[in-house]
Amino acid sequence: xxxxxxxxxxxxxxxxxxxxxxxxxxxxxxxxxxxxxxxxxxxxxxxxxxxxxxxxxxxxxxxxxxxxxxxxxxxxxxxxxxxxxxxxxxxxxxxxxxxxxxxxxxxxxxxxxxxxxxxxxxxxxxxxxxxxxxxxxxxxxxxxxxxxxxxxxxxxxxxxxxxxxxxxxxxxxxxxxxxxxxxxxxxxxxxxxxxxxxxxxxxxxxxxxxxxxxxxxxxxxxxxxxxxxxxxxxxxxxxxxxxxxxxxxxxxxxxxxxxxxxxxxxxxxxxx
Numbered sequence: 001x002x003x004x005x006x007x008x009x010x011x012x013x014x015x016x017x018x019x020x021x022x023x024x025x026x027x028x029x030x031x032x033x034x035x036x037x038x039x040x041x042x043x044x045x046x047x048x049x050x051x052x053x054x055x056x057x058x059x060x061x062x063x064x065x066x067x068x069x070x071x072x073x074x075x076x077x078x079x080x081x082x083x084x085x086x087x088x089x090x091x092x093x094x095x096x097x098x099x100x101x102x103x104x105x106x107x108x109x110x111x112x113x114x115x116x117x118x119x120x121x122x123x124x125x126x127x128x129x130x131x132x133x134x135x136x137x138x139x140x141x142x143x144x145x146x147x148x149x150x151x152x153x154x155x156x157x158x159x160x161x162x163x164x165x166x167x168x169x170x171x172x173x174x175x176x177x178x179x180x181x182x183x184x185x186x187x188x189x190x191x192x193x194x195x196x197x198x199x200x201x202x203x204x205x206x207x208x209x210x211x212x213x214x215x216x217x218x219x220x221x222x223x224x225x226x227x228x229x230x231x232x233x234x235x236x237x238x239x240x241x242x243x244x245x246x247x248x249x250x251x252x253x254x255x256x257x258x259x260x261x262x263x264x265x266x267x268x269x270x271x272x
Contacts, residue, residue, distance in 0.1 A: 122153075122267050130265035134167070138176040148176070151212050159223045162270040165232065166190075166219055168258035169239070172250070178211040190218025197221065232272040 122130060131145040140148075149163075152170075156163040173191040174180035181187050185195050187208035194201065194208045197217055206213030226235030236254055237247035262269045 122265065126265045126267050130167075130261065130267065133261065133264035134171075134176065138171065140176045148211070151215055155215050155219050159219045161219055161223060161226075162258075162272075164258050164261045164267065164269065165254070166215070166222070167261055168254045169218070169222065169236075170215075171257045171261075172253050178214070179209055188214030188218070190214055190222075192218050192221065 127149065131142060131149060134140055134145050134148075135142045149167075152166050153163045156166050170176060170189045173186075174189050176189065178189050180189070180191065182191060184193070186193050189211055192208050192214060200217045200220065201208055201210075201213055204213055204216065208214055208217070222235060222239050225238035226232055229235050229238050233251050233255075234245070236251035237245055240247050240250040242248075242250075259269065261267070
């Protein structure tokens with residue numbers, strides 16, 4: 001009898017172990033199946049996201065390549081901003097633009113010519129801090145910020161604009177997304193209304209989604225707006241499409257971001 005009891009005990013233990021192993025195997029199979037499903041789903045989803053990101057990369061790199069702007073050093077720093085142009089860049093697709101009617105000029109008004117602004121000058125460390133700030137806050141890859149800043153500084157000097165003002169407008173308008181489009185037809189980094197300013201893009205043979213062309217046309221419109229209204233604040237109201245001084249806080253947002261750019265980089269604000 002004792003031998004029979006021991007045998008029965010071992011059989012019970014064996015059955016318990018078998019049930020435990022079977023249950024564990026079943027649970028593992030379930031999790032493995034979930035993992036396979038997730039992996040397959042990601043495989044179908046990620047190529048689309050990757051293709052979308054590559055479109056952004058191609059648009060930015062192609063337009064801001066040395067062939068479309070002056071190569072070499074800029075920002076008054078002696079720092080070669082084109083040195084990392086061949087590196088891969090990644091830019092997240094930001095939120096929708098803040099403005100819906102950028103670049104719609106209001107009625108021409110007689111105003112005294114504004115004082116020529118003193119452009120912000122960046123040292124090497126300040127330019128580096130500016131690149132880091134834009135890259136971190138707006139999810140723009142560091143490699144993309146060099147050619148972007150180079151273009152902004154170059155064009156701003158030509159248009160007698162403060163580069164930090166232009167960068168602030170880009171931040172508020174598109175959050176540095178060169179493919180941004182609003183529901184009313186504003187496009188690109190500076191959200192230019194192509195229905196109003198298509199002739200300016202035709203003149204340079206580019207589209208509004210070309211970053212360098214968009215910055216060039218956008219700064220031309222901004223300079224014209226400032227000349228029309230006689231001040232930077234009035235020019236910003238004109239740029240956003242306001243026919244009067246009330247711009248629903250747009251100018252205040254741009255000027256606040258302009259100050260943040262200056263604070264983050266240590267660049268002294270230009271006098272308007």
